[in-house]
Each structure stands twice: as C-alpha cells, then as structure tokens.
Amino acid sequence: MKYWRKPLDQDKVKPVHGRIHLLPERCKGCGFCVKFCPRDVLEESERVNKKGYHLIDAVREDECVACGLCEAICPDFAISVTTEDEMESTSV
Amino acid sequence: MNGNHEEVNIEGLLRADRIPHIWCPGCGLGSVLRSFLSALIKSELPLDKVAVVSGIGCTGRTAGYVKLDSFHTTHGRAIPFATGLKLANPELKVIVFSGDGDLSSIGGNHLIHAARRNMDMTIICVNNFTYGMTGGQAAPTTPLNARTSTTPYGNYEIPFNIPYLIAAAGAVYVSRWTAMHVRRLEKSIIEAIHKKGFSFVEAIAPCPTQYGRKNRQATGLTQMNYYRDNSIINHGADPRDVGIELNGPINVGKFVDIDRATFSDLQADILDKAFPPESKPQTETTRT
Ligand SMILES: Cc1ncc(C[n+]2csc(CCOP(=O)(O)OP(=O)(O)O)c2C)c(N)n1
Ligand code: SF4
Ligand code: SF4
Ligand code: SF4
Numbered sequence: 001m002k003y004w005r006k007p008l009d010q011d012k013v014k015p016v017h018g019r020i021h022l023l024p025e026r027c028k029g030c031g032f033c034v035k036f037c038p039r040d041v042l043e044e045s046e047r048v049n050k051k052g053y054h055l056i057d058a059v060r061e062d063e064c065v066a067c068g069l070c071e072a073i074c075p076d077f078a079i080s081v082t083t084e085d086e087m088e089s090t091s092v
Numbered sequence: 093m094n095g096n097h098e099e100v101n102i103e104g105l106l107r108a109d110r111i112p113h114i115w116c117p118g119c120g121l122g123s124v125l126r127s128f129l130s131a132l133i134k135s136e137l138p139l140d141k142v143a144v145v146s147g148i149g150c151t152g153r154t155a156g157y158v159k160l161d162s163f164h165t166t167h168g169r170a171i172p173f174a175t176g177l178k179l180a181n182p183e184l185k186v187i188v189f190s191g192d193g194d195l196s197s198i199g200g201n202h203l204i205h206a207a208r209r210n211m212d213m214t215i216i217c218v219n220n221f222t223y224g225m226t227g228g229q230a231a232p233t234t235p236l237n238a239r240t241s242t243t244p245y246g247n248y249e250i251p252f253n254i255p256y257l258i259a260a261a262g263a264v265y266v267s268r269w270t271a272m273h274v275r276r277l278e279k280s281i282i283e284a285i286h287k288k289g290f291s292f293v294e295a296i297a298p299c300p301t302q303y304g305r306k307n308r309q310a311t312g313l314t315q316m317n318y319y320r321d322n323s324i325i326n327h328g329a330d331p332r333d334v335g336i337e338l339n340g341p342i343n344v345g346k347f348v349d350i351d352r353a354t355f356s357d358l359q360a361d362i363l364d365k366a367f368p369p370e371s372k373p374q375t376e377t378t379r380t
Pocket of ligand 4: 116
C-alpha cells in the first residue's frame with residue numbers, strides 16, 4: 001500500500017528560482033541573511049567593501065526559491081531577490 | 093509584490109541619500125524599519141496622509157530616513173507632538189516610531205495618558221532594553237540582573253513589562269514581536285495601523301553594541317538566534333504574564349484587541365450635547 005501520491009498538478013507548477021542582488025556599499029556583514037535563509041543559499045565571503053565589512057555571496061543561487069526572507073530581514077536594505085519571471089519581464 | 097515572495101519595494105519610502113544609515117552592524121532597527129515600511133505599503137493607506145513621528149535615540153533617527161511627512165521631536169515628546177498633529181488634522185494617520193527609553197522613560201507619562209485617552213494613533217516601540225545612543229545606560233525596560241554601563245554588577249531595578257503597562261492604561265491593541273519575526277511583525281503593524289484608537293506594537297530588537305556585548309550576546313546575530321530559540325507565540329496571553337527576564341523566554345503575539353471610544357469620539361459626543369449643532373459656535377475644537 002502506498003501512503004504518498006503524486007501531486008495532481010506536479011507537471012504544471014514550475015519551481016520558482018530567485019536571483020540575488022547585493023548592494024555592496026550598504027552591506028555590513030551582519031550575517032542575518034546567511035543564517036535565516038531556509039535554503040542555505042548565502043555565505044560570507046572573503047570580499048570586503050570600502051568600509052571593510054565582509055560581503056556575502058549567493059554561493060548556491062540555484063537552490064534559491066525566492067522566498068524573500070533575506071530581503072525582509074536585512075537591516076541595511078542591502079539584499080534583494082527577483083524571480084526569473086521578473087527578470088524576463090523587465091528585460092523586454 | 094511579485095513572484096512567490098511577498099516583498100514590496102520599499103526603496104521609494106527611504107531617503108536614499110542618507111543610506112547607508114548610521115546604525116551599527118547587526119543592529120535590529122533596520123529590520124524593524126523595513127517591516128514597518130512594508131506594512132505601510134501593504135496597508136494601502138494614502139501615503140500623503142501618513143505622518144511619522146520619532147523622539148530621540150538611535151530609534152529616533154527613523155524620522156530622518158523615511159521619505160514621508162516625518163518629524164524628529166525632542167526626547168520623550170513624540171507622543172505629545174503626535175497628539176497635536178492628529179487633533180489639528182484628524183484625517184492624518186499618525187505613527188510614532190521610537191525607542192523604549194524615549195517612550196517609557198522620559199516620555200512615560202505621555203505614553204500612559206495617550207493610551208488612557210485612547211488617542212487615535214499607532215505606536216511602534218523598538219525595545220532594545222537600553223539607551224543605545226548615549227552609551228548603553230539602564231532603561232526602565234532593562235531586565236533584572238542585566239549588565240549595562242550604569243549597572244556593572246547587574247540591574248537591581250524591576251523593569252516595566254511594557255504590554256502590561258499599556259494595556260492597563262487603556263490601549264485597544266497591544267502586540268509584541270521581535271526583529272527576527274519580520275513577517276509576523278509586519279502583519280501586526282498592518283493590523284495596528286488599521287485599528288481605530290491607541291494601538292501599540294512592541295518590537296524587541298538587538299543592540300549588540302550597547303546591550304548584547306555586555307550580556308553574553310556579542311553580535312546582532314546571537315541576539316536574533318536567542319529570539320528564535322526563546323520566543324513563545326502566545327496570542328491572547330494575559331499581559332501581566334509577559335514580563336521578560338534576562339535571557340529568559342519572550343512571549344510574543346497579539347495580547348489585546350478590543351474596541352473603546354476614542355478621545356475624538358467622546359469629545360464630539362460631549363461637545364455636541366453641550367452645544368447642539370444649531371447653536372454650535374464655530375471654533376476649531378467643535379468643528380468635526
Ligand atoms: C532632554 C534630554 N535628556 C537626555 C537626552 C540624552 N539621550 C539621548 S537618546 C537617549 C536615550 C534613548 O534611548 P532609547 O529611546 O531606548 O533609544 P535607542 O537609542 O536605544 O534606540 C538619551 C537619554 C536628550 N537627548 N534629551
Ligand atoms: S543581512 Fe544585509 S547587511 Fe547583513 S550580511 Fe546580509 S546583506 Fe549584508
Ligand atoms: S530569497 Fe529565500 S531562498 Fe533565496 S536566498 Fe533569500 S532567503 Fe534564501
Ligand atoms: S548603539 Fe545599539 S541601537 Fe544604536 S545603532 Fe548601535 S546597535 Fe543600534
């Protein structure tokens with residue numbers, strides 16, 4: 001007996017992927033985004049900005065589901081996410 | 093709002109020329125400010141009818157960062173200024189964004205009396221348990237035993253439990269969240285903004301520089317982790333039970349949501365009886 005099933009709309013719902021954008025001059029390297037990202041997309045890098053803060057990198061960007069939490073929790077308005085759909089619509 | 097994420101673009105509500113802001117790395121003020129601006133956009137209020145008032149302190153700097161009608165008042169006097177603004181221009185939505193020290197210490201009397209009168213305004217009180225701007229002195233919110241620059245052996249003053257104080261004074265909406273609960277905080281601010289009367293949202297936030305470092309939470313991130321691990325969502329909790337102990341659990345949620353006549357409702361009622369509309373003198377106070 002099977003206790004799981006295939007969601008009926010599985011082939012219609014396409015997973016959303018996000019693209020991460022960082023404004024390096026604003027980031028203060030607090031690590032909130034790194035810590036609270038549910039997909040472990042972000043990491044602190046060796047790169048520093050003009051003020052000497054360590055910047056973050058989207059090292060596993062392919063895992064990003066564009067939930068927006070990093071953007072919401074960043075105290076410095078430094079990081080944002082767009083979905084691939086938005087990228088397409090803004091590039092036309 | 094776009095894709096499957098809920099973020100709205102708040103850039104238009106920030107004075108870009110003043111960003112990066114002066115707040116320290118890991119300070120929670122920026123996260124709370126973002127939740128507020130996002131809530132404001134989602135509340136769909138006409139933004140030219142919104143005024144933001146702050147007192148003095150790190151939190152008080154907010155008035156200078158928002159691209160809205162805003163006023164940076166003197167220390168403790170955000171609420172009296174906001175009261176005047178609201179009574180002179182009743183169609184404004186007046187929001188006070190200020191610190192725990194500013195609102196509950198030097199401004200404590202204004203706070204309880206505005207709640208008692210049920211002044212129609214929303215208060216966002218960022219509580220970092222200390223006077224951040226002036227060097228981390230003990231505030232009326234500092235937990236017992238916490239170390240601050242004025243309590244080097246541990247604080248021996250019993251703190252205010254702010255939600256209890258405000259609820260007892262008469263606020264119609266009282267909630268508490270932390271800077272880590274960005275989504276719930278935002279939702280609560282939207283509710284508070286739409287609530288008629290004196291609505292109050294307490295936002296617990298890290299001040300690593302002046303508070304965390306002295307209390308074994310050296311970074312903003314350690315403070316945020318503490319909130320994540322120790323917050324208990326407790327909607328409808330009796331406000332008298334939500335006091336905070338040093339490094340203890342933090343009850344969060346909506347504690348009060350009631351209806352009560354506002355100052356302006358009662359003023360209109362009583363003055364209309366005293367001066368029935370036909371005999372009403374044309375003065376500022378009786379015009380509705
Ligand atoms: C009349 C007056 N008294 C004292 C001060 C000094 N002062 C400036 S900010 C502040 C405390 C602010 O604390 P809080 O409201 O908790 O804000 P935070 O800096 O922690 O965000 C004090 C005592 C002042 N500016 N004016
Ligand atoms: S939350 Fe913001 S400021 Fe902090 S590390 Fe991430 S991008 Fe930088
Ligand atoms: S949008 Fe969500 S999944 Fe993508 S990096 Fe930010 S927090 Fe992680
Ligand atoms: S002193 Fe504290 S409240 Fe003030 S900016 Fe620094 S961390 Fe924030």
